[in-house]
Amino acid sequence: MALLQKISRPRVRILGTDYSSRIVGLHNRFRAHAQRLLVYKDISRFPRAVAARARGLFVAGSPRHVVYLRRGAPESTVAHELIHALLCTEGFLPLRCRTDDLARHPEIASLAESLSDLLVHPIVLARLRRYGFAPAPDVPGAVGPASSRRPKPVPRHGPDLPPPPANARAALRLLARAVAAAEARHRAAAGRAGQQPAFAPGSRAFEKIVDAIAAMAPWDPDRRALDARVRAAAILRYLEETALARWGIHPALPERILVPPYLTPGRLDAPASRFFDVRVAGAEGDLVLVVFRIDGAACSARSYADPERAGKVTDAVRREIGSMTAAQFIERHRLEYILIERHGRCRPGAGGRPRI
Numbered sequence: 001m002a003l004l005q006k007i008s009r010p011r012v013r014i015l016g017t018d019y020s021s022r023i024v025g026l027h028n029r030f031r032a033h034a035q036r037l038l039v040y041k042d043i044s045r046f047p048r049a050v051a052a053r054a055r056g057l058f059v060a061g062s063p064r065h066v067v068y069l070r071r072g073a074p075e076s077t078v079a080h081e082l083i084h085a086l087l088c089t090e091g092f093l094p095l096r097c098r099t100d101d102l103a104r105h106p107e108i109a110s111l112a113e114s115l116s117d118l119l120v121h122p123i124v125l126a127r128l129r130r131y132g133f134a135p136a137p138d139v140p141g142a143v144g145p146a147s148s149r150r151p152k153p154v155p156r157h158g159p160d161l162p163p164p165p166a167n168a169r170a171a172l173r174l175l176a177r178a179v180a181a182a183e184a185r186h187r188a189a190a191g192r193a194g195q196q197p198a199f200a201p202g203s204r205a206f207e208k209i210v211d212a213i214a215a216m217a218p219w220d221p222d223r224r225a226l227d228a229r230v231r232a233a234a235i236l237r238y239l240e241e242t243a244l245a246r247w248g249i250h251p252a253l254p255e256r257i258l259v260p261p262y263l264t265p266g267r268l269d270a271p272a273s274r275f276f277d278v279r280v281a282g283a284e285g286d287l288v289l290v291v292f293r294i295d296g297a298a299c300s301a302r303s304y305a306d307p308e309r310a311g312k313v314t315d316a317v318r319r320e321i322g323s324m325t326a327a328q329f330i331e332r333h334r335l336e337y338i339l340i341e342r343h344g345r346c347r348p349g350a351g352g353r354p355r356i
Helices: 021-033 075-088 099-104 106-130 168-189 204-216 225-247 307-323 326-333
Strands: 012-014 017-019 037-042 056-059 064-069 276-281 287-292 297-303 336-340 346-350
Touching: 012 021, 017 021, 021 037, 021 075, 056 075, 064 075, 075 106, 099 106, 106 168, 106 225, 168 204, 168 225, 204 225, 225 336, 276 307, 287 307, 307 326
Parallel strands: 037 064
Antiparallel strands: 012 017, 056 064, 276 287, 287 297, 336 346
């Protein structure tokens, strides 16, 4: 169901349920700032497993954004997802996963979504209250890797170390739980309404990881998009270092979770080589990454049939970086980015032009 125009009537019907003028107002507020379509779909059509208690999800995409809803979802859930959409117009671009990982390693998507929620939900809940809604009774980390069952508590394994994950996939599931637990801890600390997932205390080391994540992303209802972006990259580096130091596992998070670069109007006209680099990655050397030089975060990834082809593409992209402005390079590779304007305000950009 695509709502392409401003809604002029006082109520709106979405997936068979009538919603009040407050939902109409939020929808129109998004439409006033966005150039992409916004459509509503039944959550049963979401392509991956969803927690049974989840009532809504927002997915930013191109050429349209999608709000997935469980039929009959309360107004607070619809408002919650529309505020996520509104934040996209302010530069709060979600973290993305490589396409190949979405199919084979959905725990990567779970980690990316949990981290995005940790950084953005303080703003979402504050705005819900500002607009007169109670927080939606949904589940943080609502998208599960393979099932809708509650995560099992981490069993104790000595005084300092959690049980060593059997492989990188198990480590990613554990790290995703730690990120979600950090958000739950923030909510509980101030008695904030909303869902509280069943995280039983794990090992002391697991709790230390949660402590560190919570400290790196304090609950901040006034957070700006650039702050969220910088903290996301820092937390990913911390999680990578933690997996290597504690378990000897290298999950390659900086290569697998894509983070948009941040630029100013002046930087768009500067040489691309000041801000971008390219390198080959992946276990087989068949992955080409475009890297944001400022903090080493990957902002684009493409896989190829063999390392030889990936090497040729890397050489070609390196030549482009050396001969183009940042805006030209972004246009060439269709990169999304955060545009920092005066007074620290942000908005999204893509293809060299600000848009959402």
